[in-house]
Amino acid sequence: MAADDSFGRLDDDDYPAYTMGRAAEMLGTTQGFLRAIGEARLITPLRSAGGHRRYSRYQLRIAARARELVDQGTPIEAACRIVILEDQLEEAQRINAQYREGVRQPGAAEA
Secondary structure, three states, rough: HHHHHHHOOOOOOOOOEEEEHHHHHHHHOOOHHHHHHHHOOOOEEEOOOOEEEOOOOOOOOOOOHHHHHOOOOHHHHHHHHHHHHHHHHHHHHHHHHHHHHHHHOOOOOOO
């Protein structure tokens, strides 16, 4: 990949741009917390060629929400489940909004 191709990916929410150390620093948490939410399957970091965990901005937002819940006293497993359910609800609402918008379009196919 050419260097100029890499710069375009920095705007990609799913591009794994952050190392575990940098991600933990940005979230104000420990690397152990990131490993724990990985073990709870909240996020699955990509691995670099050397096997190091790499996180995307989207994954950091998910991790930040989990940290917020844990900081409020929610057990980590429960926090991860809550975040997963919140994410699923947001996706379902997005799909429903797209469907409703499609139904309102003139000439839209009927379901």
